[in-house]
Structures are given as structure tokens and as C-alpha cells.
Amino acid sequence: HEFYSWGGDNDINMSMRSNVRPLGRGHRLALVDDFIFWVRWTDGMKKMIDSYTDNIESLADNENYKLLAGGLEELDTATAFFSAESQSQSHIKEVYKDMLEEPSNERQQLFTEEVERQVRLKPYQALATGAGIDEKGYYLAIALLNPSEELARENATLLEQRINQSKIAMAWHSQSGDKWSDFIESMEIESKGRLTLARLYGAVVECWVNFNVMGIMGPYEPLLIHE
Structure with a gap:
């Protein structure tokens, strides 16, 4: 061609x-x-x-990718971000070691506190996020691929807890200290097989780019950090 x-x-x-x-x-x-x-x-x-x-071979030959892609297709997103990089607390601490040891401003201090927040997800294998729109409005979509159906159900519960308790630290369109829930009008969280699936409606849709650990697409937010 x-x-x-x-x-x-x-x-x-x-x-x-x-x-x-x-x-x-x-x-x-x-x-x-x-x-x-x-x-x-x-x-x-x-x-x-x-x-x-x-x-x-392509990503279509990767079973984990196919499951995540199927999750985003079900969530009906117009954009997509996929990552198999670990979001474990230990990995995040290693990547952001210097900033966590000596935060230089309010946002970095809040980021440090959020990384240490006690409620964390159970370890999952990969994630995908995206933005979508339906009759209820714009939404941030999250799909987590878990090792088992049991962990998918557990992470559905833990994700809701994290959303209700956590604060946004680094995202450009927020003020430091804003709660995630301040940008969410409503949310739907469920598990299907090994997937934990979420739709978060509201201005939070802009945060679909904020889950790349290296911050390439936008400042990293540790909302999806796990044990």
C-alpha cells in the first residue's frame, strides 16, 4: 500500500x-x-x-487489549487512552520520588497526600479511559481490567469510595484541593466479568487524559492508584 x-x-x-x-x-x-x-x-x-x-501481530491479537477495547466500546467513548503501566503506590512513589520527598508548591503537596490516601484500589492489570456523550451529557469513562471477577466487583466499590474521598491535585482545569465529586453530576459504576466499568458525568470528562503515569497527555492524577 x-x-x-x-x-x-x-x-x-x-x-x-x-x-x-x-x-x-x-x-x-x-x-x-x-x-x-x-x-x-x-x-x-x-x-x-x-x-x-x-x-x-497487532493489539487486536492481545487478549487483555481486546477485553479493555470491548469495555470502552460498551461505554461508547469518542476518545481512548490505554495503559498497562502499573499504577501501584510503590511504582508511583518511584516515578515521582523527588517531588514526593520535597514538594515545592501547594499542588505538589496535595499530590503527595493523595498518593498516601488510605483507600486504594486492588491491583488490576491494565486500564483504559475515554470521553463520551449520551442523552445525560458528557462523561468520563473508565475501564479497569482485573485478574478476576471478584476483584472487578471489589474495585467497583473501592472506585466509588475513592471518587467520593479523593481530591484533584494536578489537573490544569481545577483548583488545587477540589474534590473529584465537585466535578461529577452523577456516576454509574459496575463490574462485568473481569472489567470494572464507570461513567462519570459532568466537567470531569476533561480528565480522561490525566491517567498517564508519565504525564505525557496531561498532568497525572493518582485517582486510580492501587495497592
């Missing part, structure tokens, strides 16, 4: 800025059957095409 290519891999060119490419990055674009593939580096495009044509 052929594809369009312009600019270097992940290159930034401020003279080529646009609403679609605010940093003027080069891209790779392909139309394959009824699908459009759009990435910033050549090898990524080649792998997308190879996985689509079954020349290499």
Missing part, C-alpha cells in the same frame, strides 16, 4: 503550523480500504499497514 509522507519523523516546523498541526509536524497519511491511517513517523505507518494486512 502506498502512503503520503511529508516532513521528517516527528519533526517540528513552526513555519508549517495549522489548526490540524499546531507544531507543524510532518505526518504520514494512508487510505487503506475504508480506513484512514495517520501517524507522525514512517515506521509507524508501515507497521499499521502490516498489522491491518495481518503480516504482523
Whole structure:
């Protein structure tokens, strides 16, 4: 399959800025059957095409991913973030070691307190988040993949407790110390098989990007931290 290519891999060119490419990055674009593939580096495009044509394995061959993707499909999101990186308290403490030892401002101090909050989820294997909209309004969707159906049920209860008790520390659109519940109009939390599924309605929808441990998509929030 052929594809369009312009600019270097992940290159930034401020003279080529646009609403679609605010940093003027080069891209790779392909139309394959009824699908459009759009990435910033050549090898990524080649792998997308190879996985689509079954020349290499893809995420669709990963059982955990299929379960999580099915959860987000059921939650009917328009966006998606997947992560298998641990959100255990010990891992978060290692990643943010310097900040936790010497918080330099109010937000960092609150982040430290939230990491230490006693109510924590039971260990799960992977997570997915996204944003959606239905007749009730906009919502943040959360899907947790657990080792067992029993833990999925337990985490449904614990997640509701964490939401009601925890505070937002780092997210840009909040004031330090705001409770998660302040941004939630209503919520639906349940377990289905090994999945814990949640819809949180309200302004909290903007936080779907805040669960990447390294903070690449937005400042990390430890709401989903586990034992």
C-alpha cells in the first residue's frame, strides 16, 4: 500500500503550523480500504499497514487489549487512552520520588497526600479511559481490567469510595484541593466479568487524559492508584 509522507519523523516546523498541526509536524497519511491511517513517523505507518494486512501481530491479537477495547466500546467513548503501566503506590512513589520527598508548591503537596490516601484500589492489570456523550451529557469513562471477577466487583466499590474521598491535585482545569465529586453530576459504576466499568458525568470528562503515569497527555492524577 502506498502512503503520503511529508516532513521528517516527528519533526517540528513552526513555519508549517495549522489548526490540524499546531507544531507543524510532518505526518504520514494512508487510505487503506475504508480506513484512514495517520501517524507522525514512517515506521509507524508501515507497521499499521502490516498489522491491518495481518503480516504482523497487532493489539487486536492481545487478549487483555481486546477485553479493555470491548469495555470502552460498551461505554461508547469518542476518545481512548490505554495503559498497562502499573499504577501501584510503590511504582508511583518511584516515578515521582523527588517531588514526593520535597514538594515545592501547594499542588505538589496535595499530590503527595493523595498518593498516601488510605483507600486504594486492588491491583488490576491494565486500564483504559475515554470521553463520551449520551442523552445525560458528557462523561468520563473508565475501564479497569482485573485478574478476576471478584476483584472487578471489589474495585467497583473501592472506585466509588475513592471518587467520593479523593481530591484533584494536578489537573490544569481545577483548583488545587477540589474534590473529584465537585466535578461529577452523577456516576454509574459496575463490574462485568473481569472489567470494572464507570461513567462519570459532568466537567470531569476533561480528565480522561490525566491517567498517564508519565504525564505525557496531561498532568497525572493518582485517582486510580492501587495497592
